[in-house]
Amino acid sequence: MDQDFPDIKTGNGIDRDLAATTNDRLKKTVLELRSLKDAIASLEKTIVNLDGKNEKLQKRIFWLTVVGLIFTATQIVQVLEIVKT
Numbered sequence: 001m002d003q004d005f006p007d008i009k010t011g012n013g014i015d016r017d018l019a020a021t022t023n024d025r026l027k028k029t030v031l032e033l034r035s036l037k038d039a040i041a042s043l044e045k046t047i048v049n050l051d052g053k054n055e056k057l058q059k060r061i062f063w064l065t066v067v068g069l070i071f072t073a074t075q076i077v078q079v080l081e082i083v084k085t
Contacts, residue, residue: 004028 005028008020 005025008017008024010016010020
């Protein structure tokens, strides 16, 4: 971890060393934030794509349920006719 964040020595005094170290940390932070921003954008695209697929799947399941209920209703009518006789 210390290798990722070395103290920078400028040779111009402690205040310049601290400023150079801070600038280095800020640069690394900005680069990491850009990388995270790209990752988030990619993830958002994936979520939108999956949401579209999920919507199609939900519609298919709904219609399969409707068809199943229709078949069940027709079977109940047949059972009632059998029970009557």
